[in-house]
Amino acid sequence: GQNIDQPTEMTATEGAIVQINCTYQTSGFNGLFWYQQHAGEAPTFLSYNVLDGLEEKGRFSSFLSRSKGYSYLLLKELQMKDSASYLCAVTSPSGGSYIPTFGRGTSLIVHP
Amino acid sequence: KAGVTQTPRYLIKTRGQQVTLSCSPISGHRSVSWYQQTPGQGLQFLFEYFSETQRNKGNFPGRFSGRQFSNSRSEMNVSTLELGDSALYLCASSLGQENNEQFFGPGTRLTVL
Numbered sequence: 354g355q356n357i358d359q360p361t362e363m364t365a366t367e368g369a370i371v372q373i374n375c376t377y378q379t380s381g382f383n384g385l386f387w388y389q390q391h392a393g394e395a396p397t398f399l400s401y402n403v404l405d406g407l408e409e410k411g412r413f414s415s416f417l418s419r420s421k422g423y424s425y426l427l428l429k430e431l432q433m434k435d436s437a438s439y440l441c442a443v444t445s446p447s448g449g450s451y452i453p454t455f456g457r458g459t460s461l462i463v464h465p
Numbered sequence: 466k467a468g469v470t471q472t473p474r475y476l477i478k479t480r481g482q483q484v485t486l487s488c489s490p491i492s493g494h495r496s497v498s499w500y501q502q503t504p505g506q507g508l509q510f511l512f513e514y515f516s517e518t519q520r521n522k523g524n525f526p527g528r529f530s531g532r533q534f535s536n537s538r539s540e541m542n543v544s545t546l547e548l549g550d551s552a553l554y555l556c557a558s559s560l561g562q563e564n565n566e567q568f569f570g571p572g573t574r575l576t577v578l
Contacts, residue, residue, distance in 0.1 A: 383563045383564075384563065384564055386566070386567075394571070395469075395555060395569035395570060395571050395572060396508070396555075396569050397569070398566035398567065398568070401564060401566065403564060440507075440508060442508075444563050446563075447521050448520070448521070449520075450513070450515070450520045450521055450563070451521070451563040452510060452513075452521050452523070453498070453510055453567075454510065455500075455507055455508040455509070455510070456507065457506070457507035458507055458508070
């Protein structure tokens with residue numbers, strides 16, 4: 354089966370750094386995505402990791418360890434607009450293609 | 466370029482009815498995936514269409530079906546609606562490779578009474 358775990362909710366202070374963890378157990382692994390979803394809006398792409406290591410993109414970084422089935426999303430210099438749900442998604446091979454499995458999302462609340 | 470569009474945005478149906486949702490992908494995208502999002506289960510994969518063929522399917526009953534047209538537009542149909550089908554239905558388009566990011570539409574909010 355496919356299982357992806359993320360904390361349900363996290364809170365942080367504006368200007369701080371927060372790390373959102375994601376652990377997964379899946380039958381097969383192609384890559385791992387992070388999406389951001391503001392309340393009432395569609396998810397938007399943040400990052401994609403296929404190899405172990407850290408991918409940095411501005412204030413956001415994503416890390417992957419395939420041997421540990423573990424990823425994290427690091428948000429620096431938090432802003433109020435970063436308050437949103439963060440979705441971890443793993444793609445697994447299926448036939449000649451892939452199937453995405455999403456975690457339930459981590460609701461991040463940034464307060465002043 | 467224009468984003469992914471979904472119609473209708475809101476829908477209210479009663480148990481036993483059927484519903485058809487529509488999704489127009491970003492121009493040039495050949496893959497369209499459908500998801501159901503609920504507070505309790507999160508985002509769950511329904512199926513993916515690529516070049517008019519269903520390429521993958523999630524663990525949903527046969528009441529959930531879909532199709533894709535030659536212009537890549539896709540429709541999703543749910544028959545014999547149940548209360549538990551109330552959810553936000555999102556479609557996402559991509560170029561179709563496994564490492565391609567998906568672009569999500571705004572969703573259709575379905576309420577079953």
